[in-house]
Each structure stands twice: as C-alpha cells, then as structure tokens.
Amino acid sequence: MAFSSWTEVISMGGYGFYVWLSFGISLAALAALMVHGILTRRSLQQQSKQQQQRQQRLARRKQQERSR
Incomplete structure (x- = not known):
C-alpha cells in the first residue's frame, strides 16, 4: 500500500486512529x-545477596561455636 503524503500515512484510509492506537x-x-x-x-539480585550474607554469618557463628 503506497501513500502519496504523510497525511495519508497518519490517517491510514480512515483507520489511522485504530492503527496508531x-x-x-x-x-x-x-x-x-x-x-x-x-x-x-534487581529484586532477585538483592535477595540473593542478602541470602549469601546470611549464610556467611551462620557459617561464622558455627565456627565460633566450634572454637569455644
């Protein structure tokens, strides 16, 4: 379908509103x-980082308890 002007492109033969919408x-x-x-x-990365930090803290606590 060829158009001769930009106005025809925008109006699309009367269906322009629906097409552009x-x-x-x-x-x-x-x-x-x-x-x-x-x-x-971002949320998943933040949750993953928090979970890794929790696991590291738990591992440190276990090591501290074992060394006592």
Whole structure:
C-alpha cells in the first residue's frame, strides 16, 4: 500500500486512529514488560545477596561455636 503524503500515512484510509492506537498500546505493553523485568532482576539480585550474607554469618557463628 503506497501513500502519496504523510497525511495519508497518519490517517491510514480512515483507520489511522485504530492503527496508531494499537501501536501505542503495544509499545506501552513492551515498555511495561521491560520495566517489570528490570525491577524483578534487581529484586532477585538483592535477595540473593542478602541470602549469601546470611549464610556467611551462620557459617561464622558455627565456627565460633566450634572454637569455644
């Protein structure tokens, strides 16, 4: 489908509102998924770090108890 002007591209033969709305919703959904993924990754990294620190503290306590 060839368009002769940018106005025709935007109007899409009368269906432009629906076409551009669907593009906008799709882009918004992809952006939301990216943000959610980034936030989830940060949260998991933080939880993993906290768990490793807990395990290190428990290991140190066990060693201290054994040395007594």
